[in-house]
Amino acid sequence: MKLTVSILISVFAMTFAASSFAEEPGHACPHACKPGAFEMTHATGTLYCVGCALKSEFGAKVDCGKSGHLMAIKVTKCEDYCGDEKAALVGATLMYLPTEATKAIDGYKHYGATVTLSGRYYFATGVIEPEEVKFAAEEGKKG
16 A cells, blocks of 8 residues: 555656646757657766665565666756756656666666766656766766
8 A cells, every 4th residue: 555655646746747847838948858748858866776665665576686676866956958957856766768878877886876867858757868877976087
């Protein structure tokens, strides 16, 4: 029952975040955003495994040691490519699509790392399609 309530709350939160995240009508974005569909986004957060978190909190019957981690980020900062803050997503969990860029993420090595995922954020699903992945330790390095 707790898991069902938690899932419903998460879906409601993602729906609310998605609706408050959408661009205003008539806003012409120079970054190929599609109002109501997706927006180009930089989402920064902590990498964690959704399966492990649900197992720990609710006793979910998942074995990430055998099946692999279901990685996501817990958002701590988010802005669109125009630099506008997207506060509605702070605290949200964002799943990300497996792309060429996300091959750099190792669920075991990077567990708990701070990362910025940059790419399309799809409003309807609360999922980001990263074109670029930057780890916090790399952001301070030059060249």
